[in-house]
Amino acid sequence: MKTFNVPIIYRSPLITAIKNSRKKQDRMKKDFTPTVLDFGPLRILLARHFGFCYGVENAIEIAFKTVEENPGKRIFLLSEMIHNPHVNNDLLAKGVQFIMDTAGRQLVPWENLTPDDIVIIPAFGTTLEIEAKLSSLGIAPLQYNTTCPFVERVWNKAEQIGQQSYTVIVHGKPGHEETRATFSHSRSNTPTVVVKDMAEAQLLATFITGASQAAEFYERFKGQYSEGFDVVKDLQRVGVVNQTTMLATETQGIADYIKNVIMDRYALTDENVAERFADTRDTLCYATNDNQSAVTGLLQEQADLAIVVGGYNSSNTSHLVELCEEKLPTYFIAADDQMISKDKIRHYDFHHKQELNSDVFLPEKDVVTVMMTSGASCPDALVEAVIRRLLSFYGLEQQIEQVIENYK
Numbered sequence: 001m002k003t004f005n006v007p008i009i010y011r012s013p014l015i016t017a018i019k020n021s022r023k024k025q026d027r028m029k030k031d032f033t034p035t036v037l038d039f040g041p042l043r044i045l046l047a048r049h050f051g052f053c054y055g056v057e058n059a060i061e062i063a064f065k066t067v068e069e070n071p072g073k074r075i076f077l078l079s080e081m082i083h084n085p086h087v088n089n090d091l092l093a094k095g096v097q098f099i100m101d102t103a104g105r106q107l108v109p110w111e112n113l114t115p116d117d118i119v120i121i122p123a124f125g126t127t128l129e130i131e132a133k134l135s136s137l138g139i140a141p142l143q144y145n146t147t148c149p150f151v152e153r154v155w156n157k158a159e160q161i162g163q164q165s166y167t168v169i170v171h172g173k174p175g176h177e178e179t180r181a182t183f184s185h186s187r188s189n190t191p192t193v194v195v196k197d198m199a200e201a202q203l204l205a206t207f208i209t210g211a212s213q214a215a216e217f218y219e220r221f222k223g224q225y226s227e228g229f230d231v232v233k234d235l236q237r238v239g240v241v242n243q244t245t246m247l248a249t250e251t252q253g254i255a256d257y258i259k260n261v262i263m264d265r266y267a268l269t270d271e272n273v274a275e276r277f278a279d280t281r282d283t284l285c286y287a288t289n290d291n292q293s294a295v296t297g298l299l300q301e302q303a304d305l306a307i308v309v310g311g312y313n314s315s316n317t318s319h320l321v322e323l324c325e326e327k328l329p330t331y332f333i334a335a336d337d338q339m340i341s342k343d344k345i346r347h348y349d350f351h352h353k354q355e356l357n358s359d360v361f362l363p364e365k366d367v368v369t370v371m372m373t374s375g376a377s378c379p380d381a382l383v384e385a386v387i388r389r390l391l392s393f394y395g396l397e398q399q400i401e402q403v404i405e406n407y408k
Contacts, residue, residue: 004057010379017407032297039396045301047373049294051380053287055148056082059123062146067094074117079177081122082377083314102313103175113137120144124177125151127184150285151178154241155185161239161278162190170194171251172243174224179243187226191234194224201254205261208235239278244285245316248292287376288316295323295373303369306330309382310375317375318350336389
């Protein structure tokens with residue numbers, strides 16, 4: 001796989017050494033057991049896969065290279081390039097401006113842009129409507145395009161099955177930049193509807209079977225279906241694609257559920273189900289799969305708590321938190337300085353979208369075991385900083401260098 005020129009500030013000597021060692025031992029990525037860092041009174045179980053994915057490294061390389069190669073020019077990002085505040089703040093510090101926030105609200109009026117300006121498309125991609133808007137302003141929309149190749153693969157699959165007269169069901173968060181982009185690209189080829197979770201998939205199924213009145217669909221899925229959507233005709237042949245950072249198991253569960261509903265509705269078998277249900281399994285992102293599978297492997301071990309590092313608005317990170325929360329106390333943090341002391345931590349409750357301050361953190365016991373992972377947009381340097389911070393509570397910071405040597 002291609003390697004990228006990512007700024008050294010995001011790299012970690014410790015994490016790089018560990019990842020390189022694991023890669024040599026497990027080139028086929030079949031081993032999802034964690035890396036055990038034993039510091040005596042503190043044991044850290046590090047997930048097999050975590051941190052920057054291919055799409056994120058690609059976006060970072062393009063964005064920073066664009067800034068370096070265009071001194072004096074105004075450079076804009078459509079919105080946050082990735083969902084990590086440290087990376088986005090580094091770009092802002094270099095003079096890059098955001099045109100919109102993550103919800104699509106305008107921060108810089110379109111009329112302020114000129115043909116001489118540079119506009120970078122973020123890793124999530126963008127809508128066809130925004131591409132057309134940039135073109136109307138004399139700006140080549142795809143000249144500085146950091147869209148993740150795996151997101152584009154979803155678009156291609158949606159187009160492919162759309163051309164075969166399947167309606168596309170997108171599993172994603174309706175307000176997320178990637179889902180908005182995928183919805184835009186898909187609806188240009190075929191009727192498209194977005195479902196955010198299994199509950200909405202089950203609701204949609206009632207319109208497939210006719211259990212719910214067609215007229216109700218337009219209210220229940222308001223803002224989530226393409227213009228001219230015919231709920232009776234357009235749900236007879238379908239395929240499911242996803243926002244690449246969703247829970248892979250949930251996407252597969254939704255696809256399997258809709259497939260079974262279609263099979264029952266039209267008395268189909270495995271041999272002829274393709275008449276009405278498209279096979280779209282290859283739209284699941286490898287990094288999403290690997291990181292989530294690594295957490296599943298991590299959770300086979302025993303630990304006192306889990307720490308997940310990443311941006312609060314990162315979808316893929318929140319799903320790692322969800323997985324960990326099912327088994328043990330989990331703290332979602334954006335940086336090491338949120339761990340105030342052994343007893344105090346500031347962390348994020350993404351269910352209620354609020355930061356919490358907890359006076360209970362590391363338990364008082366002879367050996368504390370902490371599970372750790374991070375989102376696909378989180379720099380490895382932040383993970384090392386979190387490890388160093390934890391070690392500082394036990395006076396063990398100096399042991400980091402020896403661990404690096406052990407993995408070389």
